[in-house]
Amino acid sequence: AVVSTQSTGYLAHANDIEIEGACEASLACCTCHVYVKDEFYDMLEEPCEDEEDMLDMAPELRENSRLSCQIILEEKLDGIEVEIPRITRNFYVDGHVPQPH
DSSP, X not given: OOOXXXXXXXXXXXXXXXXXXXXXXXXXXXXXXXXXXXXXXXXXXXXXXXXXHHHTTSTTOOTTEEEGGGOBOOGGGTTOOEEOOSSOOOOOOSOOXXXXX
């Protein structure tokens, strides 16, 4: 069972999954944009206004789009599946890779 205070974005970085996360979860970019499987999307809290503003900048936005840094894992989300869009808005040009913290 999933018991965590970590986000899907954090776990992606911790497991070397290539998702950018340029702002390191400060809600200042859309580089960790993901698509959440519908059955799990409905379990998530509504996105806050700042997340919605950042999602507006995400390429290929869908109804099930969220920022992975804002999906905090909890037991009800055990088995959650997210998909990384085929294109993203990349903010890093110097090879910087965000570190989980």
